[in-house]
Amino acid sequence: xxxxxxxxxxxxxxxxxxxxxxxxxxxxxxxxxxxxxxxxxxxxxxxxxxxxxxxxxxxxxxxxxxxxxxxxxxxxxxxxxxxxxxxxxxxxxxxxxxxxxxxxxxxxxxxxxxxxxxxxxxxxxxxxxxxxxxxxxxxxxxxxxxxxxxxxxx
Numbered sequence: 001x002x003x004x005x006x007x008x009x010x011x012x013x014x015x016x017x018x019x020x021x022x023x024x025x026x027x028x029x030x031x032x033x034x035x036x037x038x039x040x041x042x043x044x045x046x047x048x049x050x051x052x053x054x055x056x057x058x059x060x061x062x063x064x065x066x067x068x069x070x071x072x073x074x075x076x077x078x079x080x081x082x083x084x085x086x087x088x089x090x091x092x093x094x095x096x097x098x099x100x101x102x103x104x105x106x107x108x109x110x111x112x113x114x115x116x117x118x119x120x121x122x123x124x125x126x127x128x129x130x131x132x133x134x135x136x137x138x139x140x141x142x143x144x145x146x147x148x149x150x151x152x153x154x
Contacts (some may be wrong), residue, residue, distance in 0.1 A: 003035070003038070003039055003041060003042070003061060003062060004035055004036045004037055004038035004039075005031075005038075006038075006060070006064045006065070007036050007054075007061065009065070010054045010056060010060070010065070010068060011036075011054065013055075014053075014054055014055070016053075018032050018033055018036070021054075023055055024053045025046065025049040025050060025053050026049065027046060027049070031046075035050075042061065044063045047061065056145070076106040089130065118141050
């Protein structure tokens with residue numbers, strides 16, 4: 001539920017029309033309509049007035065009524081959450097970036113690793129898996145005689 005839907009739901013539960021609530025807040029009816037449609041967001045001055053008129057706290061307006069988002073986790077969600085236990089903050093941020101890329105591009109993890117993730121994420125993921133050949137940034141580069149030639153793809 002977004003902020004506009006929350007405001008509309010709370011207004012209806014309180015038994016107000018848009019005109020009545022706008023009058024209580026000292027706001028324009030068209031402004032309240034824009035809030036409910038998600039065209040506008042309540043500003044610093046309006047949010048407290050809205051909370052007072054609807055007898056709720058700011059968190060309820062911003063995040064929705066308590067319990068509105070409560071639902072049991074699916075088996076996949078539980079498994080994913082369990083796999084993140086013990087990850088560092090940096091690893092969690094990399095995982096979030098990786099998930100966003102999967103959602104955005106619809107590509108497999110292997111394709112993304114081959115293409116190269118932002119901010120060295122590919123190396124970090126490979127390093128986390130224990131893949132050999134990934135040099136840590138704290139390690140010095142190998143001597144020139146031991147460096148592999150750069151691979152080029154045309």
